[in-house]
Amino acid sequence: MTVRTRFAPSPTGYLHIGGARTALFAWAYARRHQGQFILRIEDTDVARSTPAAVQAILDGMQWLGLAHDEGPFYQMQRMDRYRQVIGEMLAAGTAYHCYTSKEELDTLRAAQEAQKEKPRYDGRWRPETGKTLPAIPAGLRPVVRFRNPADGVVAWDDQVKGRIEIANAELDDFIIARADGTPTYNFCVVVDDRDMGITHVIRGDDHVNNTPRQINLLQALGAPVPLYGHLSMILGDDGTKLSKRHGAVSVMQYDDDGYLPEAVLNYLARLGWSHGDEEVFSMAQFVAWFDLDHITSSAAQFNTEKLNWLNAHYIKLADDARLGGEIVRRLAREGVLATPQPDPELIAALYKDRVTNLNELADCAHPFYVAPHPPAEMAAQHLTDLAKAALADLRGRLAGADFSPEALSKTLKETLAATGLKMPQVAIPLRVALLGQPQSPAIDRVLAVLGRDEVLRRLDQVLP
């Protein structure tokens, strides 16, 4: 049997980090077993679904590199199929019309809550042998309810949580089609999972309570029941439920914030899943290792610091050309034009093992393209008369010097010898003069990347 998994987001917002992990696991499971990964857009909530959200989900999946084998399928385009199945169920007696109005339902719910009971539909329109149904009210369009089994238990071996059993008595006859005829979530999922031949449903924890209903529905339809695996949720950095407050909840926000997709992927893979002590691995390795047995069943707290560490790691590994491109893109976003001179690739090489994210990398590159003005306080502290004298000496030597880092290093030492200063006494003022900051990578490499013309120009700015 070929494994077929699916990711089925509803396009009511962006692809958030929890959804991304669900997608990653479902994708990896299919890949691991040479199966298919299907993307399905659950857009039956017409009021809240938007094309922009669909696009955001597609963009997020693409950025992460989670390619689907089939789809995307849109539930709104499958209405005829849903209506057909509803008709079949009505005919078979596994579903029935219910004329209870929303107002009546509200009253019922309120009464049950007052009694401290679990609110649920009381089955007043459920056909039963020997039972007389109420008179059909005029001018009211009925909803269609599923005739849930009255007793027994629904059980399944959850692939991550183990065996779960729910008494049918806990379940009520839920609505599968609204008064306007449109089908509801639990129904669409079941029809789709059946029609699409889904073998493993890997989804969020919040669907555990839907599972028994869906299993009952599947059985009423005479369809095979797939295997279910429910992933526990991801909590925010502060241990509370993930929400807008936490900043980067959208996957694409991580791109904006300077994260590499491979870092996010590696981080997400380790959030709730493990392979012994392995921490850093490629997606190929992840796919080869991935299994449902090693998924944690308790909620995990998101840890930005660990993500940052992974991001720094992957930036060190990334090639300079790619990083150079990121510098150009991010600088442009701030309205700064990265000219071909100095080559962004060289700047990337200079800073890649010092930064945590791509925005920092771009910040580092910034002063190479826009001559900085050191703040007065910094200038006063570092550009002393003594320092300026040394810089003047250096400027004289640099004018005719070879600009390879090796030669530059020698030139620097000549200035040291001539002025009797130590390296930091010259290098730090030089950094301030050139980059507007007292720290930088090895100064000879910085000089080499900036180039003679720019170095001389900037020195002249601070020298009298």
Added chain:
RNA sequence: GACCCUAUCGUCUAGAGGCCUAGGACAAUACCCUUUCACGGUAUGAACCGGGGUUCGAAUCCCCGUGGGGUCGCCA
């Protein structure tokens, strides 16, 4: 409130009854490296929620309690 899930360092986790004096990683701290700041290297501190069982033996199995989470829609 009812139902369901869950509980190992601050965080992510390893752990399938003896391999556990509980391992790894992030973070923290210290030291080393250094042309500044980083990077890197080395080292250190840091946990089995509580109580009962089962067993020769429990982080691991069972029960109760407590904490955390999810769900109870004509949302998905």
